[in-house]
Amino acid sequence: MVTNNIPARASGQLRSYARNAEIWATLETVPGFTNAVAIADEATAMLEALEQKQAELADGFTVETILEVGQIPPSWLDSIAARAVDREAVRLQLAAVTSLRGAAHGAVQNIVTESGDEILSVLGERMAAVVGKLREAVTELGAANTPAEAIELGTADAWKKIIDLVPEYQRLRLAQATVHNSVGGRWAESWQRAKKGKAGGRDIPFSSYAIVKNLDEVFPKFGYVHPDDFSPWSHDVTYFLVEILKRGGDLWLPTERELSAMLVERREFFDAEHKAARDLYKRNIREYRERSDAGEFHPEVSLRLSYEIRAGI
Structure with missing residues (x-):
C-alpha cells in the first residue's frame, strides 16, 4: 500500500x-x-x-x-x-x-x-508473464487482425483475452518509464537512446529497444524513417501488440544494465557491418551493389553508406 x-x-x-x-x-x-x-x-x-x-x-x-x-x-x-x-x-x-x-x-x-535495476527486474518478470499470455492469444487469433475478422473467424475470445491483458501491459510500461526518468542521469539517457529512431523530431510510437528487443529486425527503417511514413504499426496499443507479435517482435522489459548492454551490442553490430560494406565498396563497387541489392546489408547500413558515397568517401 x-x-x-x-x-x-x-x-x-x-x-x-x-x-x-x-x-x-x-x-x-x-x-x-x-x-x-x-x-x-x-x-x-x-x-x-x-x-x-x-x-x-x-x-x-x-x-x-x-x-x-x-x-x-x-x-x-x-x-x-x-x-x-x-x-x-x-x-x-x-x-x-x-x-x-x-x-x-x-x-x-x-x-x-x-533499487532501480531490482525494480525493473521484477517488472520484467511480470512483463514476461503478460507477453507469454499475449503471444498465446495472438496465436489463437489465427489470421484475424481486427475484432471484426476475429468474429468472422470464430476467434473473438482470443481478441478479448488480448484486450483484458492490455491494462496490465500499459501499467508495467508506465512503471518502466517512471523508473528510468525518475533515476535520471545515464538511466534517462539510455531510455532516450533506446528510442533513437526519430520522425520529424518526434518519438515513434512503441518504437524503442526498451520495448522491442529485436526492433531493427522487425522495423529495419527504425533509424531513418520519414515524417510522412514514420510508424509501421498502429498507434493503438491493442493493434500494436497483435501486429508486433505476428511480426516476431521480442517484447521485453529490461533492466538498465541489460538495456545499456543491448544498445552497445547493436551499435557494435552496425559499426562492424558498416565497415565491411564500406571496405567492399572501396574494393569492388559492382560486388557491393549486387550484395546490397540482394539485401545482404541492413537497410540502416546501406543508407548510411549511400550518404557517405554522395559525400565522396
Whole structure:
C-alpha cells in the first residue's frame, strides 16, 4: 500500500515512485523497505500526538491569575515543577521521535535510490508473464487482425483475452518509464537512446529497444524513417501488440544494465557491418551493389553508406 507519509523534502524520485502502485508494490518486496515505511508512518502518528500533548500543557496559574484571585493556590509550586517535568519529557520525546522518523525516511530513500535495476527486474518478470499470455492469444487469433475478422473467424475470445491483458501491459510500461526518468542521469539517457529512431523530431510510437528487443529486425527503417511514413504499426496499443507479435517482435522489459548492454551490442553490430560494406565498396563497387541489392546489408547500413558515397568517401 502506498504511504501518504512522504516528507516535504523527499526526492522527486521517491515522490514519483509513491505515485505509481506498480513500483511501490515492487519496492515492498525489497528487504527492509516495508519495515522502514511502517516505522516512518508510526513515527508520524506519534509526533502528531506529542504535538497535541505539548499544546495542552498550559501555564496553569500565572502571577496575574493569582493576584486576580487574591490567594496562592496550595498546589501552585508543585504544579510548576510537574509542568516543567512534563514539558521536558515531551521535548525529549519529540526530539527522539523526529530523529527516528528521519532515519526511517532516510532508509526508505536509500532503498529507492539503490533499487532501480531490482525494480525493473521484477517488472520484467511480470512483463514476461503478460507477453507469454499475449503471444498465446495472438496465436489463437489465427489470421484475424481486427475484432471484426476475429468474429468472422470464430476467434473473438482470443481478441478479448488480448484486450483484458492490455491494462496490465500499459501499467508495467508506465512503471518502466517512471523508473528510468525518475533515476535520471545515464538511466534517462539510455531510455532516450533506446528510442533513437526519430520522425520529424518526434518519438515513434512503441518504437524503442526498451520495448522491442529485436526492433531493427522487425522495423529495419527504425533509424531513418520519414515524417510522412514514420510508424509501421498502429498507434493503438491493442493493434500494436497483435501486429508486433505476428511480426516476431521480442517484447521485453529490461533492466538498465541489460538495456545499456543491448544498445552497445547493436551499435557494435552496425559499426562492424558498416565497415565491411564500406571496405567492399572501396574494393569492388559492382560486388557491393549486387550484395546490397540482394539485401545482404541492413537497410540502416546501406543508407548510411549511400550518404557517405554522395559525400565522396
